[in-house]
Amino acid sequence: MYGGGTIFEKPENKDLVNEDPVKLQEFEDRIERGEKIEPSDWMPSLYRKQLIRMIEQHGHSEIIGALPEGTWITRAPGFRRKMALIAKVQDEVGHAQLLYSAAETLGKTREEMINDLLSGKSKYSNIFNYPAFTWADSCFISWLVDAGAIVNQLANARGSYGPYCRALDRICAEESFHLKYGHHCVIYMATGTDIQRKMMQEALNRWWKPMMHFFGPPDKMSVHTELLMKWKVKMATNDDMRNQFLDMYVPKILELGLEIPDPELRKDEETGKWHYGDPDWDEFYRVIRGDGPCNAERLEVRRIAEERGQWVREALKKAETAYVTPLA
Ligand code: FAQ
Numbered sequence: 578m579y580g581g582g583t584i585f586e587k588p589e590n591k592d593l594v595n596e597d598p599v600k601l602q603e604f605e606d607r608i609e610r611g612e613k614i615e616p617s618d619w620m621p622s623l624y625r626k627q628l629i630r631m632i633e634q635h636g637h638s639e640i641i642g643a644l645p646e647g648t649w650i651t652r653a654p655g656f657r658r659k660m661a662l663i664a665k666v667q668d669e670v671g672h673a674q675l676l677y678s679a680a681e682t683l684g685k686t687r688e689e690m691i692n693d694l695l696s697g698k699s700k701y702s703n704i705f706n707y708p709a710f711t712w713a714d715s716c717f718i719s720w721l722v723d724a725g726a727i728v729n730q731l732a733n734a735r736g737s738y739g740p741y742c743r744a745l746d747r748i749c750a751e752e753s754f755h756l757k758y759g760h761h762c763v764i765y766m767a768t769g770t771d772i773q774r775k776m777m778q779e780a781l782n783r784w785w786k787p788m789m790h791f792f793g794p795p796d797k798m799s800v801h802t803e804l805l806m807k808w809k810v811k812m813a814t815n816d817d818m819r820n821q822f823l824d825m826y827v828p829k830i831l832e833l834g835l836e837i838p839d840p841e842l843r844k845d846e847e848t849g850k851w852h853y854g855d856p857d858w859d860e861f862y863r864v865i866r867g868d869g870p871c872n873a874e875r876l877e878v879r880r881i882a883e884e885r886g887q888w889v890r891e892a893l894k895k896a897e898t899a900y901v902t903p904l905a
Pocket of ligand 1: 631634636701723733865
């Protein structure tokens, strides 16, 4: 399914060998000084390539991420929950627009990005390939998946590429509302009837492993981290972000009387690091290669949306041309 070519190999640094060493040094000095790199600035082609990969994947994740929650709009329990969920799903799609625009500044067109998503060449977050069976699954996503996204995005918003950082600032502001909404939904379920509590616990059991995968493979298996951290595209390693998430959210989950489905989970107070059971990394790799429970369905829904929206894009193009054509 995945056709990305260099999957899971260290990115070849041959591009760097061909770069002008003086320009490369100036670029790295600017990053070291904490300056932002802007689209018209000189940058090594590998920096451009890596940013496109990461921002594009992030954009796809937002748009595909709207799907599992989106299926709950018609079934949300009550009008207020329905309105909030509609607004949240709209926000996620809006985040994709911001991210695609940021990636476009690096030279890849939106059409190319969408084509690469639909062909399976580009990735999107593992977690959105799991089904949202019950309302509690939707509550889990709104609280804890958004929480994970915020940990990652707050860190990377301090990174080096101006357009990505500015998009992340805006996204984080909106995500913090999602987090409050999601937390409220989970509190309501976890402090509700026996059936509601059971539903919430079952959702937590289903989503915990994909949530551990969400931050990426363990540092020792990560292929891009070293270079991306050097160039301040990533501002924390995968393990550090996972650890930060556990630090912040394990107490909040336990406070609600929910059980985390990992008997090995414990914090080493000396190192400040969490120890957790193997979340089955083989499953992670299978899912991101296209073989998860909902990969085919997610891409098919996107393909249909693309097909049905074609006439709108064509009409917009025609309207644009009509507008600039001088009257006879
Ligand atoms: N899923 O060397 P690393 C959201 C791939 S937004 C799929 O460690 P890297 C909002 C990785 O691409 C969620 N693939 O990679 C929302 C690479 O393969 P490649 C998305 C993954 O880039 C909430 C290979 O594994 N957020 O949720 C994943 O240094 C609620 C090796 O991995 C972002 O995209 C994964 N989880 O670190 C929406 C943030 N992890 O490309 C709706 C920006 C790794 O060589 C509802 N991205 N892979 O073929 C990042 O921060 C980084 O790209 C990481 C991965 C941390 C995700």
